[in-house]
Amino acid sequence: MASRPGAWRNILRRQPSSPRKTSTISHISLPLEIPVEEETLPYYEPEHYYPVHIGEVYESRYQITGKLGYGAYSTSWLCRDLQVLKVSTSLPKFPTATDREPKIYGHIAKINSTHPGQALIREFYDSFDLQGTDGRHRCLVMQPMHMSLLEMMGLNPRPFDLPLLKMTVTRLLIALDFLHAEAGVIHADLKTDNQKSTAPPPKQIDESRIIYKSRKFGRPDKAKGYGLPSLCDLGESRIGATQESNPFVQPHIYRAPEVMLDMPWGSAADIRNLAGLIWDLFEGEHLFGAVFDARGGHDPFKHFALIVALIGEPPSEFVKRSETTGQCFDTNGNWVAHEDEVIPTVSLDNLEKRLFGQEKQLFIQFMRSMLKWMPEERKTAGQLLEDPWLQ
Incomplete structure (x- = not known):
């Protein structure tokens, strides 16, 4: 450094x-x-x-x-x-x-x-x-x-092939593990499009x-290559394990549910953000791209409906953490915003089209471990580095 x-x-x-x-x-x-x-x-x-x-x-x-x-x-x-x-x-x-x-x-x-x-x-x-x-x-x-x-x-x-993806993800996780575990810093703005030219x-x-x-x-040229990825742009980063509600951190397509629902948030929001970034790099399209209305504005009902389709409804404990959740879920986590948005018929398994067999199963498990509703149930950067999919 x-x-x-x-x-x-x-x-x-x-x-x-x-x-x-x-x-x-x-x-x-x-x-x-x-x-x-x-x-x-x-x-x-x-x-x-x-x-x-x-x-x-x-x-x-x-x-x-x-x-x-x-x-x-x-x-x-x-x-x-x-x-x-x-x-x-x-x-x-x-x-x-x-x-x-x-x-x-x-x-x-x-x-x-x-x-x-x-x-x-x-x-x-x-x-x-x-x-x-x-x-x-x-x-x-x-x-x-x-x-x-x-x-x-x-x-x-x-899109990225598997060796390049795993190398990139490993380096990002090592950097995040340092920020989270030793520096006490939450990045809060992981994305592919930090403009550098x-x-x-x-x-x-x-x-x-x-x-x-x-x-x-x-x-x-082939001899020099692209170089190795580094973590950049700390302009939205925060110091401290827990931050008060702020619905304006993180790009819309990578925003963690606890951030959208005005709950306190921490380093697990970075992990949720990273899951969307990994999908972009490997699948060549946004996992949460269909979360905007006809005018291009972020539609939280579309966003939460898509999350439900991909990982299921939230546990009641998560719903109780914010009054805002009542617009989408009842106290048991059931979807109630039927007039605002219908749950789409998609899943991680049918959206993932590049892998087969055990490799696909391990990749989906890796993604699910980062996408969980409960922030404390998501794997940490250090734990993800030990995940079978990266080995």
Whole structure:
């Protein structure tokens, strides 16, 4: 882990940096009327994004050479010294929201551990602030990565094969076991599509703002390969074994039932999340993809009906943990929302189409051990590493 105590001292609060330009780059600009990159995101507010320009130098060290990706809360940039600068959005209503990730890295850096999972967390090097027109932008200097799992899947016509899947799952479990068992951290945002990414043309908005298009990674040559997966993006992570209800963590398709039902949640929510991710990688489609209404909004009735179809109705003990469950289940766990959604006629066995015999049986058992209604009944990351399917 590169986030050593010495490196961590660099992220103590300091005065916001001012960029230094080294050159003027001429380019052909994209039409203003065509939305690109972050402009395509729901609830996009241009003033929340810091106007990073290629060629600028921050902290007298980090010169921007290209854009790697974007998201709702940050943009990522490649620096000349082969480090990645993650520039957070400014959120005036939540001014401390972007402080979470460096705090998590600081917490991890203080842990003196020999656990192999610590080396599988993306390395963090430095942090500083930039002052924008709409507030403060926290910037994180990170270890460069090649591409996300989603991009890797996009370059291949078929989903992961079994050896690649098992290697990837094993490394993710080792990393999660370190976070859960030693660091006391819940990741809360496991997914394939953390955006990381030839220099495509930019879009000139005005004299101060340019929206660049992200560079896309090509397929690596056979000698080098894709590299080994690491666990990234701790922006939604939490410290502590139990968190109070918060229905807005985790992507919809991976969201644990206790999170959706406003119950306290913990590291078992990561395990539930991982089950959906594993299915995506191997089956090539979302296990919980059919949980949206006609307008694209998340439909909790569809979601819970699909969970019932796949793993059965919840035990009464689970139902009693939240008043919200009464919208879908009676006190015995029976489905009562018949007017809102019908239980679909699907199962894990008939949805899984790539395996046969004992391999399929072991895989389904592995999945079921992560999908259980009761969080405390789901296997931990350490227990999953000993599961027969991974042996």
